Amino acid sequence: MPPIVFDTQALLVFYLGETGSDRVESYLEQISGGAAKGYLNIVNLTEFHYVLRRISKTTAEEKERNLRSFGVKIVPVTDNSPLWREAAAIKADNSLSLADAFAASTALLRKGTLLTGSDVEFDRVKGLKVERVGS
Numbered sequence: 001m002p003p004i005v006f007d008t009q010a011l012l013v014f015y016l017g018e019t020g021s022d023r024v025e026s027y028l029e030q031i032s033g034g035a036a037k038g039y040l041n042i043v044n045l046t047e048f049h050y051v052l053r054r055i056s057k058t059t060a061e062e063k064e065r066n067l068r069s070f071g072v073k074i075v076p077v078t079d080n081s082p083l084w085r086e087a088a089a090i091k092a093d094n095s096l097s098l099a100d101a102f103a104a105s106t107a108l109l110r111k112g113t114l115l116t117g118s119d120v121e122f123d124r125v126k127g128l129k130v131e132r133v134g135s
Helices: 008-015 021-032 042-053 057-069 083-093 098-109
Strands: 004-006 038-041 073-075 113-116 129-132
Touching: 004 008, 004 021, 004 098, 008 021, 008 042, 008 057, 008 113, 021 038, 038 042, 038 098, 042 057, 042 073, 042 098, 083 098, 098 113
Parallel strands: 004 038, 004 113, 038 073, 113 129
Antiparallel strands: none
16 A cells, blocks of 8 residues: 555544545554554644644644544655655646645655545646545
8 A cells, every 4th residue: 555645634524524534534543553654744734733723722732642643654844855845846837735735745755645635736736646535
């Protein structure tokens, strides 16, 4: 199984109990059990946290701790990493948010499948494998 890279939207589907949350949960359980590898970059973790913080600070902190408990690896953005350059190229060539460009970049560099919601903007990113959950 290729690594799973989480887009913020897929995580929100799960943590807000929306349609498709069972599929996200299945991937998180596979990661937790060691059957799969899962990644989330720090930019998307930031987006996840601030969206939930709009609900409440406590909710954001609880959901972040829970997410980390599954063993999803947080990918940093460092100066010497190709991640930010790939994200910049994706952003320059496609009409998507900066956070989405980082999600796509992480999936491409990790040779994984990007798990997202209904975002069709990812369809234009060359070489990106996408799986959608939710409506």
